[in-house]
Amino acid sequence: MTDYSRVERLALCDLFEEVGPAAPTLCDGWDAYDLAVHLYVREADPMAGPGIMIPALADTTERRMQRAKERYSFAEVVGKVRNGPPPVSIYALPKLGHQLNTTEYFVHHEDVRRAQASYDVRDLPAEQQDALWKAVRLAAKTMLRKAPSGLVLKRPDGTTSVAKRPNEHGSVTVTGEPGELVLFCFGRQQVADVQLDGDAESVERLRNASFGV
Numbered sequence: 001m002t003d004y005s006r007v008e009r010l011a012l013c014d015l016f017e018e019v020g021p022a023a024p025t026l027c028d029g030w031d032a033y034d035l036a037v038h039l040y041v042r043e044a045d046p047m048a049g050p051g052i053m054i055p056a057l058a059d060t061t062e063r064r065m066q067r068a069k070e071r072y073s074f075a076e077v078v079g080k081v082r083n084g085p086p087p088v089s090i091y092a093l094p095k096l097g098h099q100l101n102t103t104e105y106f107v108h109h110e111d112v113r114r115a116q117a118s119y120d121v122r123d124l125p126a127e128q129q130d131a132l133w134k135a136v137r138l139a140a141k142t143m144l145r146k147a148p149s150g151l152v153l154k155r156p157d158g159t160t161s162v163a164k165r166p167n168e169h170g171s172v173t174v175t176g177e178p179g180e181l182v183l184f185c186f187g188r189q190q191v192a193d194v195q196l197d198g199d200a201e202s203v204e205r206l207r208n209a210s211f212g213v
Contacts, residue, residue, distance in 0.1 A: 001127070002125075002127060002128070003098055004102065004106070004125075004127070004128040004131060005097070005098050005101035005102050005104070005105050005106075006084075007128075008101075008105035008106045008109045009081065009082070009084070009101070009105045010082065011109055012081075012105055012108060012109040012112065013078050013079075013081055013082040015109065015112050015113065016032055016036055016074075016078045016081075016112070017075075017078060019032055019112065019116065020032065020074075021033035021036075021074035023112065023115070023116070024115040024116075025108075025111045025112050025115045026110075026111040026112075026114060026115050026188055026191065027108075027111055032074075032112060033069065033074045033077070034065070034069075035108060035111065035112065036074065036077045036078050036081055037065045037068050037069050037072075037077055038065060039081045039104075039105075039108065040068060040072075040077050040080050040081050041061070041064050041065055041068055042091075042104075043081075043084075043085035043086070043089050043091045044080065044085060044086050044089060045064050045068070047060065047064055048060065048061045048064035048065065085097065099135075102131055102132065102135045103132065103135045103136070103139065103182055103186065106132065106179065106182060107182060107183065107186050107188070110179075110183060110188070110191075111188070114188070114191045121180070121193045122179070124177070124179050128179075129177055129178045129179060130178070132178040132179050132181075132182050133155065133159075133178035133181070135182065136153065136178060136181050136182045136185055137153070137161045137163075139185065140153060140161070140163035140164075140185050141163060141164065143185045143186060143187075143211060144163050144164050144185055144211055145164070145211070146209070146210065146211040147163075147164055147206060147209055147211050148169050148202075148205045148206060148209050149164075149166070149167060149169035149170055149171055149172050149198070149202045149205065149206055150162075150164050150165050150166030150167055150169075150170060150171030150172070151163045151164045151171065151172055151173075151174060151206070152171060152172070152173040152174070153173075153174055153181050153185075154173050154174065154175040154176075155175075155176075155177070155178065155181075156175065156176070156177065160173075163185070169201075169202050169205065170198060170199060170202045171198060171202070172196055172197065172198035172202050172203055172206050173196070173197045173198060174194050174195070174196055175194060175195045175196075175197065176192065176193055176194035176195065177193075180192045180193045180194050181194065185211075187210070187211055189206075189207055189209075190207075
């Protein structure tokens with residue numbers, strides 16, 4: 001089975017080198033250098049990792065990221081990301097690392113790709129789409145807890161998964177390839193190539209809601 005988290009890692013690093021450190025990304029306030037540093041400290045700095053998920057520790061993560069930027073050039077950081085996590089990192093464990101990075105590197109690869117002046121929606125291998133579908137089904141309930149309405153994820157073949165049960169604002173069905181559903185659930189709804197079906201008010205509310213990471 002292909003490790004698509006590594007495929008995305010290497011493709012992202014190639015793109016980093018192509019666009020340079022000042023290139024925009026979809027991550028609010030971050031350029032390509034910031035995003036590369038985020039990926040590096042996430043895997044290599046145990047002091048920085050917790051703050052990525054725990055808001056109360058975010059200041060520590062920001063300080064560790066700034067320290068890494070002061071210590072390493074953009075090229076050096078990209079090289080470290082390309083080489084993968086250090087042996088002592090949990091991300092170096094083959095099965096766990098793959099699971100943790102299936103969406104991480106796909107989303108951040110697209111964060112750089114779709115922030116550029118032009119891009120295409122990639123036709124991903126079926127095996128990768130299936131892996132992303134499995135991942136988004138597991139993550140959606142957490143990622144979409146702040147969604148204003150109920151939400152059903154739907155693949156083009158008709159396969160569905162209830163991400164959030166209907167509430168007073170009804171429910172919206174979001175249809176797209178798994179990769180696009182991942183982007184939608186991770187807060188990139190403005191660039192995700194999906195179709196939203198539901199009453200007009202609920203659809204508009206969901207399209208402009210803040211959720212994901």
